[in-house]
Amino acid sequence: MRISNTDRVLLSHGGGGRRTEELIEKVFRRHFSNPYLDSMDDSAILNITNRKFAFTTDSFVVKPIFFSGGDIGRLAVSGTVNDLSVMGARPMSLSAAFIIEEGLSFDELELIVESMASTLNEVGVPLVTADTKVVERGKAEKIYISMSGIGIIETEPAPSMDRIEPGDLLLINGPIGLHGFAVMLQREGLQFEGEIASDVAPLWDLISSVLSPDIKFMRDPTRGGLAMTLNEIAVATGFGVEINESDIPITPEVATVSELLGIEPIEVANEGKVLMVVKPDSAERILKKMRSHPLGKDAAIIGQVTQEHGDKVVMNTSLGTTKIITKPIGEALPRIC
């Protein structure tokens, strides 16, 4: 079997871009197809008895495991909580499966576990079940963490791609690109004036503060960045997505690093951001409320869903031109989350 013209898995198959899609499509979905999985949401929605649940899973293989603004433990809990939160689901129970490389120091392990525990406390959600495996030195890199989570959907109708209509506005809760650039700089040992810290944070508190049926869809733009999420919306709905470059929150440090590295912030992973698609007449109210929350103080309306540009993402650039934003092939660097 050959995918992307190779018969072996490439690093870019894990980057969250087109190659990852191809891997999922050609290998996993072909065998596991069912309505839950096929919906390609970040969590499955389970209808058990009279309540709707979200069920999600993710592995975390970030390198290095400690980075400016966070660590793999905070990342794992936040990532799992956020995947539930964007489904409108209150995180209820999390699980963790640890794959540890022989030789990891207990001091490092403890720092990670402490960080997980403190992030769990922030959200008020318990880790209810766990598993630990150890592999030989060189058969993992320090530690990989897989987490799953269950949450109860708290809004009806729940946020869902198929509720999106032309005219809906796009909101984001703050500046993009922080997580990906923070990890890249640290890993490559790059120095520049100023510092970029990851935005990694659990978003349930922010999201629950504005949760209502007026929010039609939410997603956390992680691997592949905002470019990936917006393209997913355009492709799934068949509508166009129009964004204004000058409205997208970006810190001066991210702008500098983006130019130095030649990597667009819009393609870089976030771990504390949520993109919301909201009813036009509620956007200002939601924006105001988000801005009163520490994790939403730089929230902004960045664009809209349109009838034009069917299934394409178009950016009105700061230079007054327009530009098609395509799906990134893979994350600029692997192992960002």
Place this chain on the structure above:
Amino acid sequence: MRISNTDRVLLSHGGGGRRTEELIEKVFRRHFSNPYLDSMDDSAILNITNRKFAFTTDSFVVKPIFFSGGDIGRLAVSGTVNDLSVMGARPMSLSAAFIIEEGLSFDELELIVESMASTLNEVGVPLVTADTKVVERGKAEKIYISMSGIGIIETEPAPSMDRIEPGDLLLINGPIGLHGFAVMLQREGLQFEGEIASDVAPLWDLISSVLSPDIKFMRDPTRGGLAMTLNEIAVATGFGVEINESDIPITPEVATVSELLGIEPIEVANEGKVLMVVKPDSAERILKKMRSHPLGKDAAIIGQVTQEHGDKVVMNTSLGTTKIITKPIGEALPRIC
């Protein structure tokens, strides 16, 4: 921080024996303590609305990924299904998180995915959500799979350690040691007359065929084997556990290999076995019913819970002597599951 007199994680910390317990106790439980996790069951029981759910997670890092009688894919699905089944929970939804080493061939990946899909079909349970990460060559070994599962508890009262009383009988559904020895032989390239195939199988169909409140407790004796499970029962209940060596089903091939390698089958991992603690007056009925199922045809009553030998496991040997069975320090070989 130091555990087992070292400041680094050792392979034996992942073996499922005393060292794993120590790692869990001294690192994980200290930070994550809550009633669900502290129960140290294979799944957490969640009380959502009016139904009780089981929620479980496990990572699979078996080496080699293909072995006589199975592969990592069948192992992952079976292990997860079995962790739910021993809680009396009908598997309802599974998740999978794949950590893939760059360079894995798509042909191998596809074999694994096919095997997972066919095992899922055997049980009739869907994979509802998944995630894929790729790490650099040499930063994993081919593929690691973490799975989580949700199930609905189908019996009331549910099987639980605290229901165990002296006089209860111990049942197992067939011969022990097959999985662990099959993997060891394959990995070490050991040859001998006869073949040992792993017993890896999903047990929900067998377990549901006998499920009733007469079954007080169940566990799948995986890492650390039957010795570990029996010791867990003795320690948790404070009662003694008495088993008869001659009643424990063992194949001639396992007996031979056990002598060759000097490893007791009772300490070797199983992946298609369930140990049941049952009411004495229902044991024969349950045994008969289990024997009518393909996965229980060699089922046997192997011992009982006693007032004597408080918190110890005592084996009446085939030689007429008695012997204390202690917890294995770690699995005889790492990466058995």
